[in-house]
Amino acid sequence: MVQSILDAISLGGLYSLAALGLGLVFGVMRLVNFAHAELITIAAYTLVLTAQFPLALSLIFTVLVTVFVALLMEFSVYRRLRGVNPAVMLIASFGLSIVLQRVYELMFGALPRSAAVAPFLRGDFKVAGLSITISSVITIVLTITILLAMGYLVEKTSLGLQLRAASADFKTARLLGVRSNRLISAAFGLSGVLAACVALILVIQNPQISPYYGLNITILSLVGIVIGGIASLRGAALGGFIVGVVLSSLNTLLGNGRVYAYSWLFILVLVILLVRPGGLLSKGSELERV
Template sequence: MIQAILDAISLGGTYALAALGLGLVFGVMRLVNFAHAELITISAYILVVTNDLPLLVSFIIAAVVTTLLAVAMELLIYRRLRGTGPAIMLIASFGLSVLLQRVYELIFGALPKSAAIAPWMSGEVKVAGASVTISSIATVVITIVILLIAGYLIERTSLGLQLRAAAIDFKTARLLGVRSNRLIAAAFAISGVLAAIVGFIVVVENPQVSPMYGVNITILALVGIVIGGISSLRGSALGGFMVGVILSLLNTFLGNARVYAYSWLFLLVLIILLVRPGGIMSKANEMERV
């Protein structure tokens, strides 16, 4: 039971981090970045490949590469597409996502690569009489720490203020002196760091990394930011968390019918969207107009 609750919270936390990364970028430039999946994947790949190095070194390499890739995406592709409308940017990001998947396939091969990353994490400890895995506790702790840091960054620093302002109204924020290029690049960099952390969390649980490794989590995180409330970062994270918790609970309690967990999740998403088109964090009648 405790394990089930911890699993739900840790899965929710993972999706919340992925959703936060996606939400940051969406907030500043209305871009649904499908290629976020490939940021998570590259982080996982690098952790697997550099498994011989100490964990910290290996993670730092992964984080640096992932962040550079995220910033490169913005500089080389998304910057040139700014102002073309969300649909075109979304399709472009999907193209980029497929492109990177194929590049990974060329570099790392189509078959999953795996390595035992931080094997001590799969051990179990006794908590209140029940045994739980260390990795689920670690995930919960990491998530809470990162969310606190991100919360501080977003609520208390000038960068965070600019990010929030840009998420609400990008044009006005620019008029008031927010430097758009720098801000957007910063948003991509932070989303890269978050993706690297998500990559670390998921690769500990499932070390079989293949080119499409990050796709599933990204899609669910996307669903999360929409039901949470697209226009607020807090809503994004909350939505991601909810999707993870719901999915985990469905998996635990559906029993044999758990293969249909996704159907129930998506039906729930549909209902939430129909009742609250702007997401849970919005007012009842607020919705995007176009």
């Protein structure tokens, strides 16, 4: 029971990190970056392929590689698509996502790559007679740390202020002196860092990396940012958290019917959207063409 609750919270935290990465980019340029999945995947590959190095070194390297790929996406594709219809941008990000998947397949092979990353974080320990997995506790601690750091960055720093301003109204923010290109690059960079964090947690739990490794969590986090309210970063984090908690709880509660967990989750999402079309944290209705 305790383990189930911890699992639910840790999955929720993980999804909220992924959703935050998507939400950051969406906020500044109204782009649903489907290729975020490939950022998570490349980070996971890097972690596994550098597993023989000390963990700290491997982590730094992973963050560098992921941020590099994120910036590459922005410079090579998204910068040229600035201002086009958001639906076209979304489709372009699908295209980019497929390109990267195939490139990974060519580079690393279609079969899963695996290595023990931070093996001391697996297994379980006992508290008051209850056995609890280390990874769920580590996930929760990591997530809270990263969320607090992000909270600090977004609420207290100048970059965070600019990000929030740009999310609220990009045009006005530009008029007030926010440098759009620099800000968008920063948002992509940060989403890369978040993708690396998500990959670290995922790899500890499941070190079998295939070219489609990041796809599932990205789709579900996308659903999360929509139910949380796409307009705000808080909404994104909250929505991701809800999706994670609900999915984990469904898996526990449904027993043999757990194969239908996704169906129940999606139905719940539809219900939430019907009650609050703009997401849980939206203020009033806003028309947006996507």
